[in-house]
Amino acid sequence: MSELLIQEREIVVPGQILAKGMEYLPSHGTYRKDEQIIASRVGVAIIDGKVIRSIPLAGKYLPKRNDIIIGKVIDILSMGWRVEFNSPYSGLIPIKDGTFEFIPRGADLSRYFDIGDYFVGRITNVSGQNLVDVSVKGQGLYKLRDGRTIKVNTNKVPRIIGKKGSMVSMIKRATGCKITVGQNGLVWLLGEPAMEFIAVQAIRKIEEESHIPGLTDRVKEFLEEKTGQPIPEHHSQNDDDEEEQPEGEQ
Amino acid sequence: MKNKQGPNSTGHLITALQADVRYDGRTKNQFRDIQIEYGVSNTADGSAKITCGNTEIICAASLSVGSPFPDRPDEGALMVSAELLPIAHNDIESGPPGIDAIEISRVIDRGIRESGAIDVKKLCISEGEKVWIISVDVVPINHDGNIIDIGAIGALAAIKDAVFPGLTEENTADYKNKSKNKIEMKHTPIPVTVCRIGDELFVDPTKVEENNIEARITIAVLENGKICSLQKGGDEGFSTEQLAQAFDLAVKTSQELQQHLL
Numbered sequence: 001m002s003e004l005l006i007q008e009r010e011i012v013v014p015g016q017i018l019a020k021g022m023e024y025l026p027s028h029g030t031y032r033k034d035e036q037i038i039a040s041r042v043g044v045a046i047i048d049g050k051v052i053r054s055i056p057l058a059g060k061y062l063p064k065r066n067d068i069i070i071g072k073v074i075d076i077l078s079m080g081w082r083v084e085f086n087s088p089y090s091g092l093i094p095i096k097d098g099t100f101e102f103i104p105r106g107a108d109l110s111r112y113f114d115i116g117d118y119f120v121g122r123i124t125n126v127s128g129q130n131l132v133d134v135s136v137k138g139q140g141l142y143k144l145r146d147g148r149t150i151k152v153n154t155n156k157v158p159r160i161i162g163k164k165g166s167m168v169s170m171i172k173r174a175t176g177c178k179i180t181v182g183q184n185g186l187v188w189l190l191g192e193p194a195m196e197f198i199a200v201q202a203i204r205k206i207e208e209e210s211h212i213p214g215l216t217d218r219v220k221e222f223l224e225e226k227t228g229q230p231i232p233e234h235h236s237q238n239d240d241d242e243e244e245q246p247e248g249e250q
Numbered sequence: 251m252k253n254k255q256g257p258n259s260t261g262h263l264i265t266a267l268q269a270d271v272r273y274d275g276r277t278k279n280q281f282r283d284i285q286i287e288y289g290v291s292n293t294a295d296g297s298a299k300i301t302c303g304n305t306e307i308i309c310a311a312s313l314s315v316g317s318p319f320p321d322r323p324d325e326g327a328l329m330v331s332a333e334l335l336p337i338a339h340n341d342i343e344s345g346p347p348g349i350d351a352i353e354i355s356r357v358i359d360r361g362i363r364e365s366g367a368i369d370v371k372k373l374c375i376s377e378g379e380k381v382w383i384i385s386v387d388v389v390p391i392n393h394d395g396n397i398i399d400i401g402a403i404g405a406l407a408a409i410k411d412a413v414f415p416g417l418t419e420e421n422t423a424d425y426k427n428k429s430k431n432k433i434e435m436k437h438t439p440i441p442v443t444v445c446r447i448g449d450e451l452f453v454d455p456t457k458v459e460e461n462n463i464e465a466r467i468t469i470a471v472l473e474n475g476k477i478c479s480l481q482k483g484g485d486e487g488f489s490t491e492q493l494a495q496a497f498d499l500a501v502k503t504s505q506e507l508q509q510h511l512l
Contacts, residue, residue, distance in 0.1 A: 148258050
């Protein structure tokens with residue numbers, strides 16, 4: 001006989017027993033031990049029929065295939081570049097996924113990516129041992145040349161992007177900054193220094209207030225107040241590719 | 251890692267500094283807000299936790315009885331040691347104190363020592379035999395730049411907070427029965443580090459700014475505007491005009507910071 005010990009949308013902590021019995025199934029953020037379902041991360045529990053998962057509230061970024069990330073080169077190896085991306089695991093860009101250019105045998109790899117360079121990349125594979133492969137070859141993937149990066153809470157990234165990129169494109173239109181949000185919680189910005197700061201403040205506001213309803217309106221009000229002008233309507237500039245449709249909305 | 255291009259690089263910082271809007275919205279000569287909490291440690295004779303933006307430092311002053319240096323038989327001693335622990339920042343690795351930690355402790359030490367803020371003759375218990383030794387520990391627990399200035403203010407706060415332990419009949423420290431005597435401070439030497447990126451001079455760098463500075467100079471200033479110690483760092487230099495500007499900026503900023511230690 002199975003028994004559920006939590007309620008929908010309850011905040012759970014690691015080690016907490018969520019359900020007893022074999023009728024329930026573990027998913028993201030939960031695991032089975034003997035006949036119990038136990039939480040492995042701090043999060044909000046979601047009961048989806050028989051499946052129990054938790055949407056994390058805190059924690060580092062865990063790499064997932066096809067995520068668009070912002071990373072930094074930390075080492076040059078014989079087979080490519082070692083990169084870090086705000087995660088417990090480092091990744092590798094194999095030489096073939098580094099650039100469209102032809103790289104001759106024995107070439108100086110720092111000509112393409114040097115230590116300390118930032119890039120927008122895609123995670124191509126995550127192995128069972130958490131070996132991460134990253135590619136910088138493809139549409140919307142490139143080396144970053146200017147601007148600044150800020151770190152945000154990985155679990156708030158979907159809220160910063162908004163539905164179909166609505167939130168980030170609003171910030172872009174209001175401030176005129178170029179913004180790329182990586183799924184790994186790194187955000188890249190480039191614009192007028194004063195506008196960049198407003199964009200950073202807006203992102204921090206989203207991070208802090210994402211759980212309170214009416215977020216979009218408040219961010220809109222904030223941006224209009226700070227920039228001193230209404231947010232212009234959609235125009236094509238900068239509203240390109242990089243907003244990924246997030247999954248697991250809160 | 252210092253890079254000229256790319257995100258968070260010197261080039262992009264210069265544009266921000268030229269517009270006088272830094273990454274955290276401050277102007278070039280604006281210090282972050284400082285909060286000081288006294289008496290954070292039960293075991294130290296004096297302690298303070300200082301918070302400035304995201305930089306947090308715990309400072310502790312401990313008093314012990316020791317023998318004086320042979321060439322200065324009637325003077326007590328002051329020692330400042332700083333430690334950079336991996337808890338403070340990702341870039342810091344554990345191990346023996348590195349060049350940064352040694353520089354921080356030396357500069358803070360020099361500021362307090364050379365200002366004559368503490369009358370070391372008053373620390374003498376019996377000439378040539380026993381003197382009080384003040385050791386100040388500066389431990390950043392969160393490193394977001396400017397450890398020297400903030401650590402020095404914290405060190406001064408910890409010394410200000412310190413109470414002498416009692417003395418036994420054999421002239422050893424009695425930590426169980428504290429006296430009510432405080433360390434007498436004649437001056438408050440507050441150092442201000444003026445940094446340069448490109449042609450822009452600014453104070454109170456964050457970690458990102460600190461990673462990209464081309465030159466810096468730490469100027470310790472007394473409450474009356476007198477300069478008591480200097481330390482130059484960074485790979486490059488200052489022009490004469492820049493130095494004059496840096497001194498003006500440091501004196502002005504230091505006097506604004508004096509209010510935190512009143």
